[in-house]
Amino acid sequence: MGELEGWKYCPRCRTELDGDGQRLKCAACGFVTYARSTATACALVEDDEGRVLLARRAVEPFKGRWDIPGGFLEEGEHPLDGMRRELREETGLEVEPLEFLGVWMDRYDGDSTAEATLNLYWTARAVSGEPQAADDVDDLRWFPRDELPAADELAFENVPLVLRAWQERAQRAGLDR
Numbered sequence: 001m002g003e004l005e006g007w008k009y010c011p012r013c014r015t016e017l018d019g020d021g022q023r024l025k026c027a028a029c030g031f032v033t034y035a036r037s038t039a040t041a042c043a044l045v046e047d048d049e050g051r052v053l054l055a056r057r058a059v060e061p062f063k064g065r066w067d068i069p070g071g072f073l074e075e076g077e078h079p080l081d082g083m084r085r086e087l088r089e090e091t092g093l094e095v096e097p098l099e100f101l102g103v104w105m106d107r108y109d110g111d112s113t114a115e116a117t118l119n120l121y122w123t124a125r126a127v128s129g130e131p132q133a134a135d136d137v138d139d140l141r142w143f144p145r146d147e148l149p150a151a152d153e154l155a156f157e158n159v160p161l162v163l164r165a166w167q168e169r170a171q172r173a174g175l176d177r
């Protein structure tokens with residue numbers, strides 16, 4: 001199940017499409033499309049005490065659950081520009097990346113039939129602004145590394161995995177306080 005599930009007709013000329021779930025082609029006008037994962041860019045913003053800023057989702061999917069701020073990249077947008085833009089929109093903070101934490105695959109609503117996402121994570125620090133929830137976020141909170149929300153209070157399947165990787169990385173770096 002994927003992005004092209006249920007596509008029958010060419011979005012340009014309405015001719016019936018040929019192909020499968022990975023690739024569809026229009027014999028009439030030459031339109032071709034591929035099923036792809038949708039990329040997001042997100043940041044674990046850390047403060048001077050080593051806490052991380054999490055955002056509570058104001059909208060479905062996972063409304064009311066804690067998420068790592070970030071969001072979908074726009075067409076042609078550099079992931080770091082997208083990460084800074086999303087953080088500005090959701091938290092009011094101007095942030096700069098520290099280190100690239102990694103890539104996690106997921107499904108947008110945790111269902112195997114949902115849109116596939118490819119999620120890029122950086123650690124980051126705020127360079128200006130005060131945290132203020134906006135856009136699709138209704139609360140922001142700094143969480144100490146050993147007092148993170150329980151797994152069933154977190155959004156998306158990849159978020160608990162990312163937070164665990166972040167905790168382990170900080171421990172390896174000898175940042176225990």
Ligand SMILES: [Zn+2]
Pocket residue numbers: 010011012013014015026027028029030031
């Ligand atoms: Zn066509």
